[in-house]
Amino acid sequence: MAGLTPTVNTPSTHGAEAYRAVVTVSQGLLPGQSGADICRAACSSDSQCALWQMYPNDAENIDLSEGDHVRCWLGFEDQMGNPRFSCTGRSPKRWRLLTAPQAESVLARGCHEGKVACVVSQQCVDLCQDECPGFEITDEAAGICQSPANPSCMSEGVPMDLALSHNLPGITENAENSMVADEGDLFTMSLNLQNIINPDTFEGDTTAVCDVLGDAECDFSDGACVCEYDDDIDCMTLFGHEDRLVPVMAQEGLMILSHQGCSCEGRTCALNLLSSVPPVRTSAEATSAVRLSGGEMQVCEASVVCPNMDTCEQVSYGIHGCGYSCGSGDVRYWCSHRCACNLVEAVTECTAGTMCPEMDSCEPISYGEYGCGYGCMKGNAYHFCNDGCDVCNE
Helix, strand or coil, X not given: CCCCCCEEECCCCCCECXXXXXXXXXXXXXXXXXXXXXXXXXXXXCCCEEEEEECHHHHHCCCCCCCCEEEEEEEEECCCCCECCCECCCCCHHHCCCCCCEEEEEEECCCCCCCEEECCCCEEECCHHHHCCCCCEEECCCCEEECCCCCCCCCCECCHHHHHHHHCCEEEECCCCCEECCHHHHHHHHHCHHHECCCCCCCCCCCCCCCCCCCEEEEEECCEEEEEECCCCCHHHHHCCCCEEEEEEECCEEXXXXXXXXXXXXXXXXXXXXXXCCCEECCCCCCEEEECCCCCCCCCCCCCCCCXXXXXXXXXXXXXXXXXXEEECCEEEEEECCCCXXXXXXXXXXXXXXXXXXXXXXXXXXXXXXXXXXXXXECCEEXXXXXXXCCCCC
16 A cells, blocks of 8 residues: 555565566666565555565565566455465475575554545545545444435436346345355455456466465366375365355466365365356255346446437446446436436435335445445345335345
C-alpha cells in the first residue's frame, strides 16, 4: 500500500515454504532503491503477509526499469495469525545449491502521522469522507476507513430486482455432484469465475502454477499439481472432507482443487485441477447448493444503442453481469445485456438489521453506484436478496 512504512527485522527463513510471486516493476527505481524494496513493498501491501525472501542477486539489483520482473517468496498468515508457511530449517531442493536468500519479516505496519488506510484506493488518507468513497468513517483506533452500518445507495440506478434475478448466483435444492466450500472460498470463486485455470487448455508457466501450494515441492503435470511432502500424507488430511472443494489463487489464475480429484501414495499426491466450479454447499450438512457458473456469459458492447433509445452507456456489476443505462428524450431506462428495457427504478437504502422473510440472518451488500441488497443465510444456504427482500434467488 502506498505510503505505508513497515518495521522489519531479518529472521532466519532458510527453508520457508512460501507463495512465489512475480512482481512487475511499474516505474524505474528511485536512487537508493533495490530489488529488495520491491519484495518488501509487495509483502507490506498485503495485510496477511508475514515475511518475504528472494534470491540475493535480485535483492541487490539497483538497475530495474519499468516492465522488469522480480521474484519474491511471500509467507502468509491466516486471519487468526497462524502461519500458512513453514520454516523447517531445511532447504527445499531448489535452494540447496544456492546462496542463502535475503529475507525480512514484518513486525508492524500501518499509516503514520494521524493518517488511516483507505482499502479502496490503497492510500493513507487524512479524512475518509473526502478521500475514500464508500468508506466514510475515519477509524483512528483501527487505523482504517470503515464503511457505514447502512450503505447509502443511489436514488437512481440499476433496478436490483432485475439485476439479481437474472445475473447473480442461483440456489439449487438437492444438487447432484455438489461439493463443500466455506463462505470465504465461495466469495473467492465468485470473483474469479472468468480467471479459472482450465487444466485441459492451460498454456501458462507450468513451472510456477503449483508453487503456491505450501509445505510441498509441487510441479504441474497432465492437468494436476504433483506434490512431494516431507512425510507420508493422505487426501483426507489435506482436504478434511470427502466433498471438500478448495480454490487456490496462483500467479496464472484460480486453481480449483478437490478431495475427489486427489490421490496420494506415501509422500506424493496428485491434485487434479477442475475446469469449472460445480454446485457448492456452504456446509457438509446443507441440502441446497449455490450455482456460480449456471448463467451465460454476458457481453455488453460500448457501441450498442438499444432499440427506441437515443443513447446508451455500459453499466456492469462485477462478474455477475452487465447492461446499459439508456436515454430516450428526457426519460432514463435501464436495459439488460439483451436490450430488454424498463424505467429506472428508485433504490431504497439497505438498512443494517433488516431480516428478509424466511431468512435466518441478513447483512447489507453494497453494489456501489448500482444499488444495494442483502446477503442472507437460510439454514446452511447463502441467498442474495434485493433491496426490498422480495427477490432472493429462489
